[in-house]
Amino acid sequence: MNKTKQPLFHIVKRGEMPWYFSWGIRAAAIVLALICCGLISTLVTAENPIQIFATIFDGSFGSSRKFMVLLQNTAMLLCIALALTPAFKMRFWNLGGEGQALAGALAAAACMILMKDQPNVVVILCMVVTSILAGALWGLAPAYFKAKFGTSETLFTLMMNYVATQLVAYFSVVWENPKGSGNIGVINPKSMVGWFPEIFGNKYALNIVIVALVAIGMYIYLNYSKHGYEIAVVGESERTARYVGIKVEKIILRTMLISGAICGLAGLLLVGGTNHTLNAAIVDGRGFTAVMVSWLGKFNPIWMVLTSFLLVFLGRGAGEIATDFGLNSSFGDILTGVILFFIIGCEFFINYKISLTKSSKKEEK
């Protein structure tokens, strides 16, 4: 009998499983992550854990203003995540959400600044058109080279982020107000030209409604349209797509056009609806967080609402801990990172099963 070393366990891929099982694992991972975050916070602040979780909730639900900020931030993150999703479904790693949204924001701000004497309706219409076009263009450039020459889109889109950042930094100096500050202050503070109207008596409500519509639209587009089907086929196997007569190049270009356009819309909402100003940090890393939102939500717009809400909720909670206990505001990033590691890791237990290898002695009997 030859003596080969047998591993203690082996890993098997799971087949289909009921949805509540996989979401049970994810929920368990989130609970574990929260416990871990609570431990870290307790260590750092020497405060009891219940107090810390109370503070996290206070950060999001403490006042109606905080709650609206929570919803607004969730909507913005979700908007960019929705934009990236069709590209990801096609296995096109669009890491350029940041740059595409910045391009949209830049176009919107340009309209507000250069057309400040025009009627409000004209300015807003121009903002909508130019910012969506700018975002689409920013997404189309990597897609064109990917479709034509197979250029790596991961790195191309990543670099486009910094090109956009520097472009915004350039215009921040060109349009600086007041002179010498290097910043564009609030644009048109008196005339409010290009500011989106308030609905329901709240300045964030319009943004939230628009993003909700985009989410529903994206869900239908991905699941019930021919385009959505083509995207899924290209993502599963490019060869199959070619075989059934789908023009892969065309799908890549079209999908990235949509992806970039929605990112541009996110930039528009940030400038026109929320901040009414422009700076290089306006997108605030959402382009990267959105990658994780989309991936954690399994590229399903409905689940993505939940994941983006979760991440923003935790981020705001961690921010509240930081201010309450006099910590550095980067504390939130650490907690977000820890939670992400747990959720990323738990996917393994959903897809695979570890089974102990039966000892070979038993088999001999």
Added chain:
Amino acid sequence: MLEAILSFLPRAIAQGIPLLYGSTGEIITQKSGNMNLGIPGVMYVGGICGVIGAFLYEQSLPSPEALNPFLAVLIPTLFCLLSSLLMGLLFCFLTVTLRANQNVTGLAMTTFGVGFGNFFGGSLIKLSGADIPFLALSATSNCFKKTIPGADQLGWFGKLFLNYSFLVYLAVAIALIASFVIKRTRTGLHLRAVGENPNTADAAGINVNRHKYLATCIGCMIAGLGGLYYVMDYAGGIWANDAFGDRGWLAIALVIFTVWRPNVGVLASFLFGGLYILHMYIPSGMNLAVKELYKMIPYVVTIIVLIISSLRNQRDKQPPQALGLPYFREER
């Protein structure tokens, strides 16, 4: 003119060294088929852990004169290497053992690492009780900055080639060694095989997971040294939050720019360092806006190189074939 070049080149080199560390680390990682987008985070963690080590050591001394230069260098370096190693292990555990998506894991690591750096940086600044928004460890930094004695008296040759601290020469040495190992040794051959086609490598009896773990962890430790060099040498021992900036992403850009060759990376990183500070040397008068456009140059250059390398489609200038894909033996 000579004076201008003599002041520009050493600064470009000093600026390029963190990029060189980062890109050498990332090349080794990518050769094993792992695309580690967490390198910017790793460099932050490496930098801040070096600072923590130096801070603890300086605080433990009865007086600043008692500083032992050897320990002052050794302790931060060990802290930096250990922390980067942990980051590398985390990435490997998630992507190799748990087969998670590499892009998502990498981005999460960058979020975590940058937050980690800024949080502990901010806390140490508070602990030191100063009114200034940064932490100065000049005593430790002076030990890191030791150059060869008398080098600056050797004319232009000394100024250009000999007047650097040991971390600069170490970066160049690591890059050259890495290049040799990847190209000329059996270990390198195995590593490349794993990155190109893990199925074949596995069939040939190469342990795929072990190669991925080793390459990624070593890569992270090298990248972490880049963070250490930046704080201790380039910035003179001064930690200010977010000062390291987006150099980590530039290091990843360099990987493509050098078509996965660390020896090319030596010169390319100096070139990028030069491009990074070019905006200070181009006379633009009072027009501050144009400077922002010049800062775009490294990224635009990278995009152009990326396009050209895919256009020419030479087989020796392509990314490793299995880059970014997880490997599972039972899945074909």
